[in-house]
Amino acid sequence: LDSISETLDSKSFRETMNRLVTGTSIHALRRSIELDGSIQMLETSSLSSVMSRAAKSKLETLASFNLKEKFKGQKPDHWLDVIKACKEDATVNN
Numbered sequence: 001l002d003s004i005s006e007t008l009d010s011k012s013f014r015e016t017m018n019r020l021v022t023g024t025s026i027h028a029l030r031r032s033i034e035l036d037g038s039i040q041m042l043e044t045s046s047l048s049s050v051m052s053r054a055a056k057s058k059l060e061t062l063a064s065f066n067l068k069e070k071f072k073g074q075k076p077d078h079w080l081d082v083i084k085a086c087k088e089d090a091t092v093n094n
Helices: 002-009 014-044 050-063 077-092
Strands: none
Touching: 014 050, 014 077
């Protein structure tokens, strides 16, 4: 709780959202893979993994946009860059 509070309270909401969206655009695939460990731990402990599975699915969808390659492995400056790249990909693939 203290760690989460420190992270969320240290910057404005806009700064935090920008960091989370831009960082996730680059690290979505790795983070989805890392969730496998959490899912296995929860299921081994007979706990619900529904939220972890949902997060994994969303990260896999984001990873399918290949944003890490589009941004050449560099975190974009603004969350709107991520939205624009996703929209461009959706337009090209539809």
